[in-house]
Amino acid sequence: MTHRRPVALAHACRLINHGPTVLVSVSHEGRRNVMAAAWSMPVEFTPPRVAVVIDKSTFTRGLVLGSGLFALCIPCRALADLTTTVGRTSGRDEDKFARHTIASFTGPALGLPLIEGCVAWMECRRIAEPHSEAAYDTFFGEVVSAQADDRVFAEGRWSLRADNADLHTLHHLGGGQYGVVDSVVSGKVLDPT
């Protein structure tokens, strides 16, 4: 039984608000790929828009430019090895899905390959910004579908608890080391001093 549930687009940006590493997945004209990206962020809640850095050297970039589409899939602790693997290998010469038996399912809005075992998924339409793409490798996109695993994201919020620790998000520290968000603290507004 799947734990995937739709996420209201008004809440979609919360999926990456806390800065997790994402997997960028794409398909175009019979080719597909998935890469890791530590550098992404929301840029607007409504309509939900995101920015993600996709380097000129990547195979992914050509597929994004060709199709005008990309997905962001959010991996969790259990996928640390997979995340490192797709971050360090290229899909240009060999399909990564086949090489590493990466299971995927089809995105509901755009038909993109979304990675099984992740804890959230967004399908995005590229907003063409040739200058930002050229100067900063920064792609902007509008989120058109969002889903999350209801064991760890429910009612529009992440719920990171001890009993779902394998589903907590990864935050790349460099060198294949990931910080994992295992605690939650509340901040309150201070009275003037």
Place this chain on the structure above:
Amino acid sequence: MTHRRPVALAHACRLINHGPTVLVSVSHEGRRNVMAAAWSMPVEFTPPRVAVVIDKSTFTRGLVLGSGLFALCIPCRALADLTTTVGRTSGRDEDKFARHTIASFTGPALGLPLIEGCVAWMECRRIAEPHSEAAYDTFFGEVVSAQADDRVFAEGRWSLRADNADLHTLHHLGGGQYGVVDSVVSGKVLDPT
């Protein structure tokens, strides 16, 4: 005794690689401000460049546009209340530093007010991109100085351990709730299946 140490510019982007919430601090013509921003990311390692979303409604934005400068200060668990406070109040009518007795020190390269108690600090020169700023509230900047607290960032890497838990970074989940990176996992490259 201070624990601030310079960080090589080649390692500066690692300070926000894992997606922490940042404090954006600015000063211009006798006014200063600090706000919280969950939305920032590196866009290039060398030269170190970052992107940060600064909404049109903020007082900070005018000071960035006026001075061409901004700093990113990275708060830690001990600063959750301060982060929420500067994220929910405006400095337009009253100086937040005075109102909340926020201690700062002067940035070494640009003279920006950097927030005491944070665990890392970057001074940035705005790279003028009027279109990205207008369309996505996204400001690009080049990092010209970087420092970090050597109890939690040393030799170019975050070192998040049980004995420095109060210094771990905050990752905004929404609603004043912050995830804290309290664990670290290693990912390895998988053999083909």
